[in-house]
Amino acid sequence: MSDRPLHSWPFTPAPQLVADIGGTNTRVALADAGVLRQGSIRKYPNHGRASLAEILQQYLAETATGDCAGVCVAAAGPVRDGVARMTNLDWEITAGDLARVGRTDRVAILNDLQAQGHALASLDPRHLRVLLPGQPAPAGATQLVVGAGTGFNAAPVHHLPGGTHVAPSECGHIHLPRKGEQEAALARHLAELHGIATIEEVLCGRGLVALHRWLSGQELAGDALTAAIAAGEPAARKTGQLYARIMGRSLATLALVHLPYGGIFLIGSVARAMAPHLVALGMGEAFRDMGRFSPMMAEFPVAMVEDDYAALLGCAAHLAGRPH
Incomplete structure (x- = not known):
């Protein structure tokens, strides 16, 4: 038996x-x-x-x-x-x-x-929206994940022999990049309000709303504002253009710190809402505006993660x- x-x-x-x-x-x-x-x-x-x-x-x-x-x-x-x-x-x-x-x-x-x-490393390519193409990267190249939602932060992703390591960070609170009088004036305004002008105070949800208030004097909720940007409403479009430029400069700064040849990946509700418009609003030009390092910026692809x-x-x- x-x-x-x-x-x-x-x-x-x-x-x-x-x-x-x-x-x-x-x-x-x-x-x-x-x-x-x-x-x-x-x-x-x-x-x-x-x-x-x-x-x-x-x-x-x-x-x-x-x-x-x-x-x-x-x-x-x-x-x-x-x-x-x-x-x-x-x-x-x-x-x-x-x-x-x-x-x-x-x-x-x-x-x-x-x-x-x-x-x-496991994302389906169908869940990625390519914003800025880059050069092919070797397997295991460093990547950078950037979150713009309720707050703003970024973290490098290192693929090591012992496994993947994602370093913690609080880089949303680094100094706001600025070029030209408009961006310098914005930095002065934010410093007066918060004691320091940081990228989070522009690129997160409340930052986008505050940016529009500063530029136009209008008070719009975040959803209404991103809808107005998508519709091409003139005042909202100006806000979107400044947002896109600062996003581009911030990503460029982080790219040169971490050298993410494996790509920069945006996540978060605000990034998702703005992603279809960022390139048309000037993010790419600002991203590549890095002086003698401008040619290097073409090596870093930027994509939006659309997997919930x-x-x-x-x-x-x-x-x-x-x-x-």
Whole structure:
């Protein structure tokens, strides 16, 4: 008589649990060896929730998932010493919390920008909108992920023999580039308001709104403003042109710091809304306006990431790449 059990079921390994935590919603999914399980992505509102653990526990119950092979989350806020503190939520996320929820000691907490960086190698080319073409790059070339949304930040992505490393950064708070009297006047205005003129105060969502207010005296909400820019409304178009020039100069400065021959990748809600218009509004000319280094700028391609689930993919890729 055979020693095999009477009911033999296919072995299904424990999945990875990944989550992308925004200010308003949290997306959660399951993954296997760095690949998201088809149909597993669900979105939960954060309002009224006491913690991320509450959402993850609900998700695991709804999907009848037991032990996890690992847990990785991307948080829209600073991560330090394995603890994430959300910028727009009264949540603190710790490795211990994740370990208890997933019943695993294989856990990781990433900043959302870092998660996007880990996703770059796995992105489907169909989810990229090329803004400025560049030169072909060798495999493993450094890349740069740039986020323009509620805030502004950028992080270099280094593909090393031991795996991908995405360095943390707070470069949204570096000095605003300026060329000509209009940009110098804007910098003086921002310095009077904030004590320092930084690129975030122009290139994030509130920055775009404030830029339009400064140029036109008009108060428009962000969605209305980007719609007016898309429609070619004259005052809004002037705002869009200045925004595009400063974006181009900021990207050029960051490119020369990090040398991302593997490409510059924009993410974030404001970048997504402005992406169809940035080139026509003058971003490319400003990007290439680097004096004797202008010819070098053609080596750095710029693209917009249009995959809403890239942060989840990055979390899965990060877990898969970690040593056991």
